[in-house]
Amino acid sequence: MTVKPGKQMIVRIVGVMLALIIALSAVSVWRLVNIMIVNGEKYQNAASEQQLYDSLITAPRGDIYDRNMQTLATSSTAWTVYITPNGIRKLDDAAEKELVRKTIAENLSRILDVDYDKVYADTDKNSYYVIVKKKIEKTVADEIRQFLSDYEDLGLVKYVGLDETTKRYYPNDSLASVVLGFVGSDDQGLSGIESYYDNTLTGIAGRVVAAKNAAGTDMRLTYESVEEATQGNSLVLTLDSYIQYTAEKYLEAAIAEHLVAERGTAVVMNVKTGAILAMAVKGDYNPNEPFVLSASDNQLVEAVENEEERQKLQSELMNRQWRNKAVSDTYEPGSVFKVITAAIAIEENLINKNNTFYCNGHATVAGQGYDCHKKSGHGSQSLMQAISNSCNPAFITIGQLVGKSSFSKYFKAFGFAEKTGIDLPGEAMSTYHSEEKMGPVELSSCSFGQSFNITPVQLLSAISACVNGGYLVQPHLVEKTLDENGKIVKAASTGYKRQVISETTSNTMRELMEFVAENGAKNSLVAGYNIGAKTGTSQKLSKILSTGDSYLYIGSCVTVAPIDDPEIAVFVMLDEPKGDKYYGGIISAPVNSKIMGDVLPYLGYEASYTEEEYKSLTVSVPETVDNSLSEAKGKISAAKLEYQVVGSGDTVIRQLPEAGNQVLIGGVVILYTEETEEKTATVPNLVGLTATQVNKAAASAGINVEFSGNTTSPGLKSYKQSVEAGQAVSAGTIVTVYFRDDSAVDG
Amino acid sequence: MDNLKYYNESLAYDFEMFMPKPKQKTNSRDNIVVMPASKANKRRQSAAKAVSAPITLVLCAFLVLAGFCGNIALRLEINEVNSEINDMKAAISELDSEMISLEVEMERRICFANLELEAVKLGMKKPEKENVTYIRVNDKNAAKIADGTIVSEE
Structure with a gap:
């Protein structure tokens, strides 16, 4: 007879089972808590890494336009060609492997114009990803695809791939190259506007998160989350392509004619707003190929035998061609600075245009002798004649009248003791004598523009202040910033920094400069227009001392027009002309005249001719x-x-x-x-x-x-x-x- | 008790209404056992279930299968459409890229330097500034250009 368990036994059994269940449950719960909460993030990340494919979508870089919305720089999709050598290495059949390697090397070297041996060697590397060529255009990418399709039987598509990327284009080649700059391989700005406004131009990268299989290939159709990239903002510059082209054309011709050794620069600026209409530096480069030197520079490099020295020279020449001479290089301004000295003296009521000054060809200050370029002297001359004659003794006298305190005060007021703040990288700081260290000798040489160094942009801003009513403007290159829909995000301010001289003094300065153009700087004249001018020829004292070569000059000229109500200023500088002429009035002034002659009618200024x-x-x-x-x-x-x-x-x-x-x-x-x-x-x-x-x-x-x-x-x-x-x-x-x-x- | 007997047997008093009724004997057949009603209902329901359960199961299974297949088919359809969308997006991107390349090439060809070169080759000369005629307009007059555009002072 079966003995059924008693009540007590049943209770015991149930109790034990319950305890077991509770124990097992507790273990499970603890494991779950451990996995999901304590180490939850770790396992989640590990799972994501294993199961998800994450890649960035490069944001299109903003475009750069000139003031008339002509494209100066734009970006477009390009492709990077890569090979997967490890896939080739895994092939068992040696003959097949060799065939694949040769086919890839032959075709890629032909299509991409790269070295066959290098590509062949790359196909045997121990790597899953070897780049063959970056940033190829669609037509070349199509050729690659056609090649892969032609060799479908070999399965080359497993070993050769195309990755999408972006490429920067500069449609006008070298036009305004030192202003625009260029980008690196990751589309980061490395120079010029591209660098200064890199954050503005760079968009926000997007992201693609997709499921991936065990082989690591993405399975976008299983799961995909896309965050679209946001295009960077675009810039509208103050540059005018036509004026830029004009300035570059005449500057280049002058450099060739006068055998200029250290490049030249020409800047065209609106004197009332500080907007730069053109900034030309010749001895420049093509930003589509920034690492390619000019033919003449290449010859210099190839002439060097030592490999290390050759590389060093190549690097120096490359840096030189990228360098913006108008902003990053300082120079002694020479006689052009006499305009500033005259403005200071007139503003301080120390002189007027009718005062006379005597020049016997020589001046001595504190034992230091100074010669006038006219050794026989100019004799008695009015202020207007003195500035037109560019007489050093006259301006030494004026400088002594001004005194070092006032001189230093106005030197700073005109912006020479600070950077202009122009929106370009690498702006150089001027070097000058501080008031404490300035003696009568330093004051004398400063009065006629020697023994201190400033940038062309600083000088042009100061000259503009002399003729525009006395206002120091902010030179700038960007007029406005646009978003991807063309809406204005930011516009440049056209205000001025400060008033340096009075309107009355400015009127007088316009008269003086007009007199100079008609008498002392005739080569800068433009038929049909009244212009003001001042030329300068400065010696490169520091280089003369270090090299012993005394034939080192900088010829420069600044012109403003129309002189009754100036709108435009043009500055031209030629560094180390090696021809038979080096005076600014002879080599630079004609360039000013040609640029003004094209720019004024282009901007709508009507010519009015005298009978002559x-x-x-x-x-x-x-x-x-x-x-x-x-x-x-x-x-x-x-x-x-x-x-x-x-x-x-x-x-x-x-x-x-x-x-x-x-x-x-x-x-x-x-x-x-x-x-x-x-x-x-x-x-x-x-x-x-x-x-x-x-x-x-x-x-x-x-x-x-x-x-x-x-x-x-x-x-x-x-x-x-x-x-x-x-x-x-x-x-x-x-x-x-x-x-x-x-x-x-x-x- | 005697009273009750008296009243029961007396013809004068009819207490039949109040007397307990004797149990009625039903006529039943000996070989048939009559089930209680609740039990009978239960058996009836069980019988019905026994008949409909397989059909239900089959129907359910069929439904599940249909849903499952439908889900797969829908996913396939979505995947196919997504794939087409991706292909088109890629094609658009490539065409955009080609368009920009062509625009850049066009800009390059019509840049000032090339224009001047071609003009010189064709024997053209840049007009001097003295050959430029200026037209003044005031708010009453307007100038009409050859292409029909009206120019008036703003």
Whole structure:
């Protein structure tokens, strides 16, 4: 008979089972708490790492535009080509492995223009990811894809891949390169505006989190979370591409003509707002290939035999081509600074434009002798004449009148003792004599712009203050910042820092500078416009002392226009001209004239010619081919030109000069009415003549002339002609004759 | 007690209404046992369940399977569409990139330096500033350019 457990036994059994269950549960709960709470984060991270694929989406970098919204810099998707050598190494069949390696190396080296041996060696590296080439464009990426598709049977797609990235483009190549700067391989700004505004231009990177399988491949279709990247803000600069191009063109020509050894710079600025319309530095680079040197620099590098020295020189030259000379280099301003000294003295009521100063060619201060560039001396001269003559003794006198205390005070007020704060990296700090350390000798040399160093931008800001009513403006390059939708996020302030001199003094300074342009800096004149100017030639004293080479000068010139209400200032500096001329008035002033001559009409300033200037004007030759002779004559006369008819026909079949060419008013157009031999003419000597004499000689010889440079100032003579004297040319040919005032020397 | 007997047997008093009724004997067949009603209901329900359970199970299983398959099919559909979307996004990105490259190339070709080179090759000359004619307008007059645009002073 079965004995059923008693009540007590049942209770005991239940109790034990309960205890067991509780114990087991407790263990489970403890494990769960341990995994989920105590070490929860650790396991969660480990699980995420194992199960999730996380990658950044590069944010598109903001664009850079000029003031007319022309693109100066933009970004676009590009691709990085990589190979997976470990995948190739895992192939068992040696023959297949070799075939894969050779095929990859051959095709990638051909498509990407890289070294075959390097790619071949890379295919055997112990790595899952080896970059072959970065930032290739879509057309090249398509070629890679086509190549992979062609070799589908070899399964090359497992070993060659394309990663998306971004690439920065500068469509205008070297235009404004030192201002724009360039980016590095990670799209970070390394120089110029790209660097200074890197935070603004860099967007916010996005993120992709997706599930991944055991092989580590992402399974985006299983799980994917995307946070889109935010494009960086864009910048609208104050630069005008046309003005920038103009400045660069003429600057480059001057550097070539005068054999400038240490580069040159030209800056165009609005004197009322501080907006920089152009900042040209030649001896620059193409930001699309920032690490490529110019041909001449490459030659210098290749001439060095020692590898270490060659690399050092290469690095130096690269840094030099990136360097913004207008902002990062200081120099002794020379006679251009006399404008500041004069402004200080006038503001302090120590002198006026009618005061006279005597120059005997030499001055002595505290035992230190100073020569005037005119050894025989200028004699008695008014302030206007003194500044036009760029007379050092006169300005030494003015400086002594001002005194070191006032001089130092105004030196700081004009901004020379501080950085301008222009929005570019690497702005240099000036070096100067402090008031405590300034003695009469230092004050004397400072008065005519020597023995201290400033940047071109500092000087231009100060000169602008002298002519704009006395206000020191903030030079700047960025006009506004735009978000990705084109909305303005930030706009530049056009206020001024402080008033340095009174409006009355500023009026006087405008008069002085206009006088200088018409008398002492004639090469800076622009027909049809009233401008103010001051030229300067400074010696590079510190380099002269260290090298012993005394032929080290900097020629500079600053012009402002229109002088009655200045809007634009142009500064040009040529560092170490090695040609036969080095005076700023001779080598730099013509560059100012050409830049102003293009910029003023472009900005809408109407030219108004004097009678003298009118005689040097050119007209466009009208089209008369296939016109009747009478019609052709009428057109020629209406254009204020003369004509000569060759042949007895009634219809013009050919003309010289051809339509569209510019010839002086009163020039001759040869009208051919029959097929005859062209009339010839012999080019006469046109050098060393005045404009009137050139006109007469050209008319006698049967050729036309075109003038370059200042022709209206009385007594100016030509120094060059485009076609050599004695050469036989067709009658009516245009010969360009160049004029320059070679007496425009300055201290 | 005698009183009760008297009253029971007396013809004058009819207490039949108040007397306990004798139990009625039902006519039943000996081989049939009549179940109590609750038990009968229970058996009826059990019988019904026994018949519908397999069908329900099958139906449920079918439903679950259908749901499961439907889920898979829907996910497949979503994945396919997502894949198409991703492909299109990639294609758009590539086309955008190509567009920018072309724009950059166009800007490069029409940059001032190249324009001037081409103009010189074609024998063109830049007009001198004295060849520029300025037109003054006031608020009453306007100038009409060759392309039909009206220029007036603002």
